[in-house]
Amino acid sequence: MPSDPEMSAAEQDQKTQAQLDSIALEIKAIQPLTSGLISIHGLQALFDDNTNFKKGCTYLSQSYASYRAIRGDGNCYYRAFLYCLCEKLFAEKGTELKRVMDYVKGSIDTVVQYGYDRFAIEMFHEEIVDLLEAVSSNDDFEIIHKMLNEENATSDYCVWYLRVITSAYLKADGDRFVHFLDDPNYFDIPTFCSREIDPMGREINMVGVLALAEAFSVKVEIEYLDGREMSEGKLTKHSFGNETSSLVFPLLYRPGHYDILY
Amino acid sequence: MSTSARRRLLRDFKRLQNDPPSGVTGAPMDTNIMVWQAVIFGPDDTPWEGGTFKLTLEFTEDYPNKAPSVRFLTKMFHPNIYADGQICLDILQNQWSPIYDISAILTSIQSLLCDPNPASPANSEASRLFNENRREYNRRVREIVEQSWVDE
Numbered sequence: 001m002p003s004d005p006e007m008s009a010a011e012q013d014q015k016t017q018a019q020l021d022s023i024a025l026e027i028k029a030i031q032p033l034t035s036g037l038i039s040i041h042g043l044q045a046l047f048d049d050n051t052n053f054k055k056g057c058t059y060l061s062q063s064y065a066s067y068r069a070i071r072g073d074g075n076c077y078y079r080a081f082l083y084c085l086c087e088k089l090f091a092e093k094g095t096e097l098k099r100v101m102d103y104v105k106g107s108i109d110t111v112v113q114y115g116y117d118r119f120a121i122e123m124f125h126e127e128i129v130d131l132l133e134a135v136s137s138n139d140d141f142e143i144i145h146k147m148l149n150e151e152n153a154t155s156d157y158c159v160w161y162l163r164v165i166t167s168a169y170l171k172a173d174g175d176r177f178v179h180f181l182d183d184p185n186y187f188d189i190p191t192f193c194s195r196e197i198d199p200m201g202r203e204i205n206m207v208g209v210l211a212l213a214e215a216f217s218v219k220v221e222i223e224y225l226d227g228r229e230m231s232e233g234k235l236t237k238h239s240f241g242n243e244t245s246s247l248v249f250p251l252l253y254r255p256g257h258y259d260i261l262y
Numbered sequence: 263m264s265t266s267a268r269r270r271l272l273r274d275f276k277r278l279q280n281d282p283p284s285g286v287t288g289a290p291m292d293t294n295i296m297v298w299q300a301v302i303f304g305p306d307d308t309p310w311e312g313g314t315f316k317l318t319l320e321f322t323e324d325y326p327n328k329a330p331s332v333r334f335l336t337k338m339f340h341p342n343i344y345a346d347g348q349i350c351l352d353i354l355q356n357q358w359s360p361i362y363d364i365s366a367i368l369t370s371i372q373s374l375l376c377d378p379n380p381a382s383p384a385n386s387e388a389s390r391l392f393n394e395n396r397r398e399y400n401r402r403v404r405e406i407v408e409q410s411w412v413d414e
Contacts, residue, residue, distance in 0.1 A: 156327045160360050198359040
Protein backbone atom coordinates (compact mmCIF):
# COMPACT_ATOMS: atom_id res chain seq x y z
CA MET A 1 0.00 0.00 0.00
CA PRO A 2 2.31 2.75 -1.19
CA SER A 3 -0.26 5.47 -0.55
CA ASP A 4 -0.67 4.48 3.09
CA PRO A 5 0.93 7.25 5.17
CA GLU A 6 1.85 4.85 7.94
CA MET A 7 3.99 2.79 5.61
CA SER A 8 5.87 5.83 4.46
CA ALA A 9 6.52 6.79 8.08
CA ALA A 10 7.80 3.29 8.74
CA GLU A 11 9.95 3.36 5.65
CA GLN A 12 11.30 6.77 6.56
CA ASP A 13 12.14 5.58 10.04
CA GLN A 14 13.92 2.50 8.73
CA LYS A 15 15.78 4.52 6.11
CA THR A 16 17.07 6.93 8.75
CA GLN A 17 18.11 4.04 10.96
CA ALA A 18 19.86 2.34 8.02
CA GLN A 19 21.74 5.53 7.25
CA LEU A 20 22.85 5.91 10.87
CA ASP A 21 23.93 2.27 10.92
CA SER A 22 26.00 2.65 7.78
CA ILE A 23 27.74 5.77 9.10
CA ALA A 24 28.51 3.89 12.33
CA LEU A 25 29.91 0.93 10.34
CA GLU A 26 32.10 3.20 8.26
CA ILE A 27 33.52 4.90 11.36
CA LYS A 28 34.15 1.48 12.88
CA ALA A 29 35.99 0.31 9.77
CA ILE A 30 38.38 3.25 9.51
CA GLN A 31 38.92 4.42 13.09
CA PRO A 32 40.46 2.25 15.81
CA LEU A 33 38.91 2.62 19.27
CA THR A 34 42.15 4.23 20.44
CA SER A 35 44.90 4.92 17.91
CA GLY A 36 48.66 4.86 18.38
CA LEU A 37 50.46 8.17 18.91
CA ILE A 38 50.12 10.65 16.05
CA SER A 39 52.43 13.65 15.66
CA ILE A 40 50.71 16.85 16.76
CA HIS A 41 51.72 18.36 13.41
CA GLY A 42 49.31 15.93 11.77
CA LEU A 43 46.44 17.98 13.24
CA GLN A 44 47.44 21.07 11.23
CA ALA A 45 46.65 19.36 7.96
CA LEU A 46 43.03 18.91 9.02
CA PHE A 47 42.26 22.64 9.00
CA ASP A 48 42.24 25.47 6.47
CA ASP A 49 44.84 28.20 6.64
CA ASN A 50 44.20 31.43 8.50
CA THR A 51 41.46 30.01 10.68
CA ASN A 52 41.42 30.04 14.46
CA PHE A 53 41.63 26.26 14.26
CA LYS A 54 44.91 26.44 12.37
CA LYS A 55 46.29 28.98 14.84
CA GLY A 56 45.18 26.71 17.68
CA CYS A 57 47.17 23.86 16.12
CA THR A 58 50.27 26.04 16.09
CA TYR A 59 49.83 26.65 19.81
CA LEU A 60 49.29 22.94 20.44
CA SER A 61 52.44 22.03 18.54
CA GLN A 62 54.42 24.27 20.90
CA SER A 63 53.01 22.60 24.01
CA TYR A 64 52.46 18.97 23.00
CA ALA A 65 54.32 16.41 20.88
CA SER A 66 51.53 14.10 19.87
CA TYR A 67 47.95 13.03 20.32
CA ARG A 68 46.00 9.80 20.41
CA ALA A 69 42.88 9.72 18.28
CA ILE A 70 39.76 8.23 19.86
CA ARG A 71 36.97 6.75 17.73
CA GLY A 72 34.26 9.31 17.01
CA ASP A 73 31.26 7.25 18.05
CA GLY A 74 29.79 9.45 20.75
CA ASN A 75 31.66 7.59 23.48
CA CYS A 76 34.97 9.34 22.90
CA TYR A 77 35.15 11.27 26.16
CA TYR A 78 34.56 8.18 28.29
CA ARG A 79 36.94 6.15 26.15
CA ALA A 80 39.67 8.79 26.38
CA PHE A 81 39.15 8.96 30.14
CA LEU A 82 39.43 5.18 30.42
CA TYR A 83 42.61 5.07 28.35
CA CYS A 84 44.22 7.87 30.36
CA LEU A 85 43.20 6.19 33.60
CA CYS A 86 44.93 2.95 32.58
CA GLU A 87 47.97 4.67 31.18
CA LYS A 88 48.55 6.93 34.18
CA LEU A 89 47.91 4.17 36.70
CA PHE A 90 50.23 1.86 34.77
CA ALA A 91 52.99 4.47 35.04
CA GLU A 92 52.24 5.04 38.71
CA LYS A 93 51.54 1.53 40.06
CA GLY A 94 51.44 2.82 43.62
CA THR A 95 49.01 4.33 46.08
CA GLU A 96 46.85 5.89 43.37
CA LEU A 97 46.40 2.56 41.61
CA LYS A 98 45.36 1.04 44.93
CA ARG A 99 43.03 3.93 45.69
CA VAL A 100 41.32 3.77 42.29
CA MET A 101 41.09 -0.03 42.49
CA ASP A 102 39.39 0.16 45.89
CA TYR A 103 37.06 2.87 44.63
CA VAL A 104 36.08 0.91 41.53
CA LYS A 105 35.60 -2.33 43.46
CA GLY A 106 33.28 -0.64 45.95
CA SER A 107 31.48 1.45 43.34
CA ILE A 108 28.96 -1.26 42.48
CA ASP A 109 27.40 -0.99 45.95
CA THR A 110 27.03 2.76 45.44
CA VAL A 111 25.59 2.68 41.95
CA VAL A 112 22.89 0.13 42.80
CA GLN A 113 21.54 2.69 45.28
CA TYR A 114 20.78 4.95 42.33
CA GLY A 115 18.48 2.63 40.48
CA TYR A 116 20.88 0.34 38.63
CA ASP A 117 20.10 -3.30 38.67
CA ARG A 118 23.02 -5.26 40.11
CA PHE A 119 22.43 -8.12 37.73
CA ALA A 120 22.54 -5.92 34.64
CA ILE A 121 25.72 -4.10 35.60
CA GLU A 122 27.71 -6.80 37.42
CA MET A 123 29.35 -7.99 34.23
CA PHE A 124 30.56 -4.49 33.33
CA HIS A 125 31.83 -3.97 36.83
CA GLU A 126 33.83 -7.21 36.67
CA GLU A 127 35.27 -6.06 33.37
CA ILE A 128 36.66 -2.80 34.71
CA VAL A 129 38.03 -4.51 37.84
CA ASP A 130 39.74 -7.08 35.57
CA LEU A 131 41.14 -4.28 33.45
CA LEU A 132 42.65 -2.51 36.45
CA GLU A 133 44.07 -5.81 37.65
CA ALA A 134 45.66 -6.26 34.22
CA VAL A 135 47.12 -2.75 34.54
CA SER A 136 48.55 -3.73 37.90
CA SER A 137 49.98 -7.12 36.90
CA ASN A 138 51.37 -6.46 33.39
CA ASP A 139 54.78 -5.06 32.61
CA ASP A 140 54.00 -4.24 29.01
CA PHE A 141 51.39 -1.55 28.35
CA GLU A 142 51.00 -2.88 24.81
CA ILE A 143 48.87 -5.69 26.31
CA ILE A 144 46.54 -3.12 27.87
CA HIS A 145 46.47 -1.12 24.61
CA LYS A 146 45.36 -4.28 22.80
CA MET A 147 42.66 -5.01 25.40
CA LEU A 148 41.38 -1.48 24.95
CA ASN A 149 41.15 -1.93 21.19
CA GLU A 150 39.22 -5.16 21.07
CA GLU A 151 35.81 -4.62 19.45
CA ASN A 152 32.66 -5.25 21.51
CA ALA A 153 34.76 -6.05 24.53
CA THR A 154 36.68 -4.43 27.38
CA SER A 155 36.68 -0.85 26.12
CA ASP A 156 32.94 -0.71 25.38
CA TYR A 157 32.05 -2.51 28.59
CA CYS A 158 34.16 -0.21 30.73
CA VAL A 159 32.93 2.85 28.84
CA TRP A 160 29.44 1.89 29.78
CA TYR A 161 30.40 1.33 33.39
CA LEU A 162 31.95 4.80 33.43
CA ARG A 163 28.58 6.10 32.24
CA VAL A 164 26.93 4.39 35.20
CA ILE A 165 29.46 5.89 37.60
CA THR A 166 28.86 9.33 36.05
CA SER A 167 25.07 8.99 36.39
CA ALA A 168 25.25 7.76 39.96
CA TYR A 169 27.61 10.58 40.91
CA LEU A 170 25.27 13.15 39.36
CA LYS A 171 22.23 11.65 41.09
CA ALA A 172 24.01 11.54 44.43
CA ASP A 173 24.38 15.32 44.32
CA GLY A 174 21.45 16.26 42.11
CA ASP A 175 20.67 19.53 43.90
CA ARG A 176 24.11 20.83 43.03
CA PHE A 177 24.44 19.46 39.51
CA VAL A 178 20.99 20.53 38.35
CA HIS A 179 22.37 24.08 38.12
CA PHE A 180 24.97 22.91 35.63
CA LEU A 181 22.43 21.57 33.14
CA ASP A 182 22.91 23.80 30.11
CA ASP A 183 20.44 21.92 27.94
CA PRO A 184 16.99 23.58 28.00
CA ASN A 185 15.33 20.18 27.49
CA TYR A 186 16.19 19.02 30.98
CA PHE A 187 15.04 20.21 34.36
CA ASP A 188 16.09 17.32 36.53
CA ILE A 189 19.12 15.10 36.87
CA PRO A 190 17.46 11.64 36.70
CA THR A 191 15.79 12.42 33.33
CA PHE A 192 19.00 13.94 32.05
CA CYS A 193 20.97 10.83 33.07
CA SER A 194 18.55 8.38 31.50
CA ARG A 195 18.54 10.26 28.18
CA GLU A 196 22.08 11.62 27.90
CA ILE A 197 24.42 9.58 30.09
CA ASP A 198 23.09 6.01 30.26
CA PRO A 199 22.60 5.31 26.53
CA MET A 200 25.73 4.29 24.63
CA GLY A 201 26.86 6.69 21.91
CA ARG A 202 25.58 9.85 23.60
CA GLU A 203 28.19 12.58 23.72
CA ILE A 204 29.15 13.87 27.13
CA ASN A 205 28.63 17.48 28.12
CA MET A 206 30.18 19.71 30.73
CA VAL A 207 28.27 18.39 33.72
CA GLY A 208 29.27 14.82 32.84
CA VAL A 209 32.93 15.78 32.42
CA LEU A 210 32.86 17.36 35.85
CA ALA A 211 31.08 14.44 37.52
CA LEU A 212 33.37 11.72 36.16
CA ALA A 213 36.56 13.63 37.05
CA GLU A 214 35.26 14.21 40.57
CA ALA A 215 34.04 10.64 40.99
CA PHE A 216 37.56 9.33 40.34
CA SER A 217 39.21 12.28 42.08
CA VAL A 218 41.54 12.91 39.13
CA LYS A 219 42.35 16.08 37.24
CA VAL A 220 41.03 16.34 33.68
CA GLU A 221 42.62 19.15 31.70
CA ILE A 222 40.99 20.14 28.43
CA GLU A 223 42.40 22.31 25.65
CA TYR A 224 39.52 23.74 23.63
CA LEU A 225 40.30 23.81 19.90
CA ASP A 226 36.88 25.21 19.13
CA GLY A 227 37.55 27.88 16.51
CA ARG A 228 37.13 30.76 18.92
CA GLU A 229 39.50 33.72 18.98
CA MET A 230 42.58 32.85 21.03
CA SER A 231 43.88 34.99 23.85
CA GLU A 232 47.65 35.56 24.24
CA GLY A 233 48.24 32.93 21.58
CA LYS A 234 46.72 30.20 23.71
CA LEU A 235 43.64 28.04 23.52
CA THR A 236 41.10 28.15 26.32
CA LYS A 237 41.99 25.50 28.86
CA HIS A 238 39.82 24.27 31.71
CA SER A 239 40.48 21.70 34.35
CA PHE A 240 37.94 19.57 36.17
CA GLY A 241 38.02 17.35 39.22
CA ASN A 242 40.71 17.21 41.88
CA GLU A 243 43.11 20.09 41.18
CA THR A 244 45.86 18.55 43.28
CA SER A 245 45.66 15.03 41.89
CA SER A 246 48.85 13.51 40.52
CA LEU A 247 46.71 11.79 37.88
CA VAL A 248 46.34 14.41 35.15
CA PHE A 249 44.45 13.58 31.95
CA PRO A 250 45.27 16.11 29.19
CA LEU A 251 42.55 16.05 26.57
CA LEU A 252 41.95 17.91 23.35
CA TYR A 253 38.42 19.09 22.59
CA ARG A 254 37.27 19.77 19.07
CA PRO A 255 33.57 20.46 18.44
CA GLY A 256 31.84 17.19 19.27
CA HIS A 257 35.01 15.23 19.93
CA TYR A 258 37.78 14.45 22.43
CA ASP A 259 41.29 13.03 21.90
CA ILE A 260 44.24 12.59 24.27
CA LEU A 261 47.27 14.93 24.26
CA TYR A 262 50.90 14.03 24.99
CA MET B 263 35.30 -13.73 17.69
CA SER B 264 33.86 -11.93 20.63
CA THR B 265 31.88 -14.05 23.02
CA SER B 266 30.79 -11.28 25.35
CA ALA B 267 27.39 -11.06 23.65
CA ARG B 268 26.85 -14.79 24.15
CA ARG B 269 28.02 -14.61 27.74
CA ARG B 270 25.54 -11.87 28.44
CA LEU B 271 22.73 -13.73 26.63
CA LEU B 272 23.35 -16.80 28.78
CA ARG B 273 23.12 -14.61 31.86
CA ASP B 274 19.92 -13.06 30.56
CA PHE B 275 18.50 -16.53 29.98
CA LYS B 276 19.42 -17.75 33.47
CA ARG B 277 17.82 -14.69 34.94
CA LEU B 278 14.61 -15.17 32.97
CA GLN B 279 14.40 -18.72 34.31
CA ASN B 280 15.31 -17.98 37.93
CA ASP B 281 13.45 -14.72 38.31
CA PRO B 282 10.74 -14.73 35.64
CA PRO B 283 8.88 -11.44 35.25
CA SER B 284 5.10 -11.83 35.18
CA GLY B 285 3.39 -11.96 31.83
CA VAL B 286 6.38 -12.55 29.58
CA THR B 287 8.46 -15.56 28.59
CA GLY B 288 11.39 -15.99 26.27
CA ALA B 289 14.04 -18.46 25.26
CA PRO B 290 16.77 -18.76 22.66
CA MET B 291 16.27 -21.02 19.65
CA ASP B 292 17.73 -24.51 20.14
CA THR B 293 20.28 -23.96 17.42
CA ASN B 294 21.18 -20.31 17.85
CA ILE B 295 21.48 -18.32 21.05
CA MET B 296 21.51 -15.09 19.01
CA VAL B 297 17.86 -15.52 18.03
CA TRP B 298 15.14 -15.66 20.67
CA GLN B 299 11.44 -16.33 20.62
CA ALA B 300 9.33 -14.63 23.22
CA VAL B 301 5.68 -14.38 24.22
CA ILE B 302 4.02 -11.42 25.88
CA PHE B 303 0.68 -12.02 27.54
CA GLY B 304 -1.84 -9.23 27.37
CA PRO B 305 -2.10 -7.59 30.81
CA ASP B 306 -5.23 -8.37 32.86
CA ASP B 307 -8.01 -5.80 33.17
CA THR B 308 -7.07 -4.23 29.85
CA PRO B 309 -8.40 -4.78 26.32
CA TRP B 310 -5.24 -6.82 25.73
CA GLU B 311 -6.20 -9.37 28.43
CA GLY B 312 -5.93 -12.97 27.31
CA GLY B 313 -3.84 -12.26 24.22
CA THR B 314 -0.67 -14.24 23.54
CA PHE B 315 1.64 -12.20 21.37
CA LYS B 316 4.71 -13.77 19.84
CA LEU B 317 7.91 -11.92 19.08
CA THR B 318 11.40 -12.59 17.81
CA LEU B 319 14.50 -10.91 19.15
CA GLU B 320 17.66 -10.97 17.04
CA PHE B 321 20.95 -10.11 18.68
CA THR B 322 24.29 -9.23 17.13
CA GLU B 323 27.78 -9.59 18.57
CA ASP B 324 27.42 -5.93 19.60
CA TYR B 325 24.86 -6.84 22.27
CA PRO B 326 24.50 -5.46 24.94
CA ASN B 327 26.14 -2.33 23.52
CA LYS B 328 23.55 -2.36 20.75
CA ALA B 329 19.85 -3.13 21.11
CA PRO B 330 18.51 -6.33 19.57
CA SER B 331 16.12 -6.08 16.68
CA VAL B 332 12.68 -6.95 18.03
CA ARG B 333 9.58 -7.71 16.01
CA PHE B 334 6.09 -9.00 16.71
CA LEU B 335 5.22 -12.15 14.74
CA THR B 336 1.59 -11.96 15.84
CA LYS B 337 -0.45 -9.41 13.92
CA MET B 338 -0.84 -6.32 16.12
CA PHE B 339 -3.01 -3.21 16.22
CA HIS B 340 -1.22 -0.57 18.26
CA PRO B 341 -0.18 3.08 17.75
CA ASN B 342 3.53 2.29 18.13
CA ILE B 343 3.76 -0.97 16.19
CA TYR B 344 4.39 -0.96 12.45
CA ALA B 345 2.53 -3.17 10.02
CA ASP B 346 5.57 -5.49 9.76
CA GLY B 347 5.66 -5.99 13.55
CA GLN B 348 8.55 -3.60 14.26
CA ILE B 349 8.17 -1.62 17.44
CA CYS B 350 8.68 2.09 17.89
CA LEU B 351 10.05 2.18 21.42
CA ASP B 352 12.77 4.58 22.55
CA ILE B 353 14.77 2.02 24.52
CA LEU B 354 15.07 -0.15 21.39
CA GLN B 355 16.32 2.82 19.39
CA ASN B 356 18.11 5.97 20.48
CA GLN B 357 17.61 5.44 24.22
CA TRP B 358 19.15 1.98 24.30
CA SER B 359 21.44 1.29 27.19
CA PRO B 360 23.16 -1.95 28.23
CA ILE B 361 21.21 -1.66 31.48
CA TYR B 362 18.26 -3.31 29.72
CA ASP B 363 18.42 -7.06 29.68
CA ILE B 364 15.89 -9.31 27.96
CA SER B 365 13.52 -9.26 30.96
CA ALA B 366 13.55 -5.47 30.91
CA ILE B 367 13.01 -5.31 27.13
CA LEU B 368 10.01 -7.65 27.28
CA THR B 369 8.41 -5.94 30.27
CA SER B 370 8.87 -2.54 28.61
CA ILE B 371 7.11 -3.79 25.49
CA GLN B 372 4.36 -5.25 27.67
CA SER B 373 3.76 -1.90 29.34
CA LEU B 374 3.83 -0.16 25.96
CA LEU B 375 0.78 -2.24 24.97
CA CYS B 376 -1.51 -0.44 27.45
CA ASP B 377 0.39 2.78 27.52
CA PRO B 378 1.07 3.89 23.93
CA ASN B 379 3.31 6.84 23.21
CA PRO B 380 1.28 9.32 21.16
CA ALA B 381 4.44 11.20 20.12
CA SER B 382 5.68 8.47 17.79
CA PRO B 383 2.83 6.94 15.81
CA ALA B 384 3.81 3.90 13.75
CA ASN B 385 0.26 2.92 12.87
CA SER B 386 -1.74 6.03 12.04
CA GLU B 387 -5.14 4.33 12.17
CA ALA B 388 -4.51 2.82 15.59
CA SER B 389 -3.16 6.14 16.73
CA ARG B 390 -6.21 8.04 15.49
CA LEU B 391 -8.69 5.59 17.03
CA PHE B 392 -6.80 5.57 20.32
CA ASN B 393 -7.14 9.34 20.53
CA GLU B 394 -10.58 9.86 19.02
CA ASN B 395 -12.61 6.71 19.43
CA ARG B 396 -11.39 4.59 22.29
CA ARG B 397 -14.40 2.30 22.07
CA GLU B 398 -13.63 1.33 18.48
CA TYR B 399 -9.93 1.11 19.34
CA ASN B 400 -10.66 -1.34 22.13
CA ARG B 401 -12.86 -3.40 19.80
CA ARG B 402 -10.02 -3.64 17.25
CA VAL B 403 -7.63 -4.67 20.03
CA ARG B 404 -10.05 -7.41 21.13
CA GLU B 405 -10.09 -8.68 17.54
CA ILE B 406 -6.29 -8.90 17.61
CA VAL B 407 -6.45 -10.74 20.94
CA GLU B 408 -8.84 -13.32 19.51
CA GLN B 409 -6.72 -13.67 16.39
CA SER B 410 -3.66 -14.31 18.56
CA TRP B 411 -5.21 -17.60 19.72
CA VAL B 412 -5.76 -18.75 16.14
CA ASP B 413 -2.20 -17.90 15.09
CA GLU B 414 -0.82 -20.66 17.37
